[in-house]
Amino acid sequence: MAPQSVIWKLEDHTRAKHIILRKYLDAWLPILIREGRRGLLVDGFAGPGEYVGGEIGSPLIMIDAYQQHRADSLRRGRVKFLFVELDPERSAHLQRKLRTHLQSQPLPPTATYQVYTGRFVEAMTSLLANGCEQYDAMFVFVDPFGYSHAPMSIIRDLMACPRCEVLITFMYQGTNRFLDLDYRTKQQHYDSLFGTTAWRTITLDTPDAQTRQRRLHDLYRQQLLTVAGARYVRSFCMRDRKNTTHYFLFFATKHRRGMKEMKRAMWKVDPTGNFVFSDCTGLEQGFLLQNDDPAILAQKIYNHFRGQKVTVDDIEEFVLADTEFFKYKSSLSLLEEKGQIVVYGPEGRRKGTYSDLTMPVLFS
Ligand SMILES: C[S@@+](CC[C@H](N)C(=O)[O-])C[C@H]1O[C@@H](n2cnc3c(N)ncnc32)[C@H](O)[C@@H]1O
Incomplete structure (x- = not known):
């Protein structure tokens, strides 16, 4: 009341x-x-x-x-x-x-x-x-x-x-x-x-x-x-x-x-x-909003984009619009480590870095 x-x-x-x-x-x-x-x-x-x-x-x-x-x-x-x-x-x-x-x-x-x-x-x-x-x-x-x-x-x-x-x-x-x-x-x-x-x-x-x-x-x-x-x-x-x-x-x-x-x-x-x-x-x-285990988001991202080639920007858009998360870089890093994604970055790009939103990402 x-x-x-x-x-x-x-x-x-x-x-x-x-x-x-x-x-x-x-x-x-x-x-x-x-x-x-x-x-x-x-x-x-x-x-x-x-x-x-x-x-x-x-x-x-x-x-x-x-x-x-x-x-x-x-x-x-x-x-x-x-x-x-x-x-x-x-x-x-x-x-x-x-x-x-x-x-x-x-x-x-x-x-x-x-x-x-x-x-x-x-x-x-x-x-x-x-x-x-x-x-x-x-x-x-x-x-x-x-x-x-x-x-x-x-x-x-x-x-x-x-x-x-x-x-x-x-x-x-x-x-x-x-x-x-x-x-x-x-x-x-x-x-x-x-x-x-x-x-x-x-x-x-x-x-x-x-x-x-x-x-x-x-x-x-x-x-x-x-x-x-x-x-x-x-x-x-x-x-x-x-x-x-x-x-x-x-x-x-x-x-x-x-x-x-x-x-x-x-x-x-x-x-x-x-x-x-x-x-x-x-x-x-x-x-x-307590469980920030990057593996949970990694799974969501993977399920959503499996088999597709998209950009980091598309991934960010998905994370912000369609999931409860907002940080996604550690999740991408997990996927990259496991070989579930290939990132086409500029020469010299270090694995695990995703600041260039235009980079293409291929999901296996
Ligand atoms: C939930 S309280 C606001 C609490 C305040 N926002 C806070 O967080 O401290 C709702 C307030 O809206 C006022 N109120 C009720 N109907 C209203 C209306 N049509 N337009 C503006 N204020 C209204 C009530 O008198 C009450 O003070």
Whole structure:
């Protein structure tokens, strides 16, 4: 249940989400914001900026990631933070937190922020109407409690902006519960969440909760690819020890580098207390992001390309788009050692080096 109070207790699964957000921004900021460039960071469901134990919320995590970053080039680019919060009391709380924080650590003149008290959809509609082309890059964090305030049509319009990436919390449990109880009265919400009516067949035709979860997840992912126009989509699921899924975190981007950095961030999240993160894309049970044995990926790469001649670039594309991994060089090295691939590198190339993405690779 969504809390009614202005601030609430930070749960472990939110803590893990915050670690991912922070680690991703640490990587994203210097790549996208530098001299002559302008970036926009949106926290579409910003919350009050603080939890009852004094821990900071996502808007302050964003600001802090920017302020603490060691790359000076960041300060030569321009950045705007837009925090959207519907609840007036939470918005007021957030504004106080931001003022206090920025009094002791002011933003440089190249950075600004705005708190919009209102709905995510309204804020994004106005942003889009004013032209998102003024930004060279955008990152939008969509972190609602429920399922009815972030329609696929808005995600699609945002993804059409230059270099826009989205990180979306998909509250599976809430969605599933309502689908069970009163889906008929909620049809419009689900239609707009998914951007299609196809979910109706899933809820009516899928007998067990596990299969339904998988099919709803897959539908949402498919919609991000086909309707929102993302090139890369991965999802991560937060589960408790009883293997109950608490939420999915979907990341969607058109850029390979963005996906690489997000995976790097996901892999760095240690299991927190009673929760574990798994890569959920395309796997029934999810892949625990702890096992980085290169032999697992080597097998996947080999199975996929067996008998073909491709480039290192094709392999990287496969690894980033279609597997849970992001590092692949040790896996190629294993395959090369075993003679399962032949790499046609320039004269003098050392075995086990794959930095030239144009090199042809022949799989036996
Ligand atoms: C899960 S909490 C956000 C937590 C925050 N992102 C964090 O990680 O610290 C969701 C917030 O969205 C707000 N909210 C609910 N509906 C909204 C809407 N339509 N637009 C913007 N904010 C909304 C709620 O008041 C709540 O504070």
